[in-house]
Amino acid sequence: PEKVGAWVLPYAELLLAVGLVILRGWPLVATTATAVGLCVAYAVVVARALGFPEPVRCACFGRLGAGRVSRTTLARNLVLVGTAVLALAAAWSGESVWRLLTTDGSWVLVACVVATLSALVAAGPGAEPAPPPDATGVAVPYGQLVGETGMVTLRELTREGPVLLVFLSSGCGSCRRTGERLDGWAAELAGLAEVAAVYPHEPAQTGFDTAWYVQPDTNVSRVLEVAGTPAAVLLGAGPDVPAGPITGEDSVRRYVQQTITRLRPTPPGDTEAR
Secondary structure, X not given: OHHHHXXXXXXXXXXXXXXXXXXXXXXXXXXXXXXXXXXXXXXXXXXXXXXXXXXXXXXXXXXXXXXXXXXXXXXXXXXXXXXXXXXXXXXXXXXXXXXXHHOOOHHHHHHHHHHHHXXXXXXXXXXXXXXXXXXXXXXXXXXXXXXXXXEEEHHHHOOOOOEEEEEOOOOOHHHHHHHOOXXXXXXXXXXXXXXXXXXXXXXXXXXXXXXXXXOHHHHHHHHHOOOOOOEEEEEOOOOOOOOOOEEOHHHHHHHHXXXXXXXXXXXXXXXXXX
């Protein structure tokens, strides 16, 4: 349904714009009222996004206006709300949008509104802030996972220490064999790092006791640039341990063994011998 809505919405907006120009009377009043409601809804969504702890991106105007949602984005939407309200007031009084556009002097107001909106769309949010570092000083990107206890972000997941994410797919033979190793890896990494499996969809069964999560819309794979499964990424371990991603059954197995060796404390005797 979400994908259908995303596909239909641009065409509905285009149809609404055509109606604003060609309709008259009560049909125009209904159309402008719809435009007001739509603009208000967009403004509310943007205002809510400004309160989120993580940055939200907006591409309502394509590449021209793509960027992080900011106060500039909210100002743009409030100008659109004001313009829609003026159109509703004009329609209620019996005026048509087309007549307002063609009346002497009105084009100046229209040009000012268009120029203001263009400036707000093109202004953008400025430089996007870097993600905050974790306890090791290494930036952990934002991503969402859903587990048995609800949604958790990557930053929340690594707050207590490093986490090894192993990306698996149901029905994949190499993923099944990799999954069979998870409990053993978790035992070897106990006290050093947590181990968790990540699936694109909820699996019917896993065959292991290690915690597993589902990633909505494969958002974590995208942000971590995980190209396939099985794959592994180590988050929150510091700059001295390669994070990955590592893809492929044998490559993941070797990577995890190397990670265990790197994270395991070196006995004092070995340090002196070196």
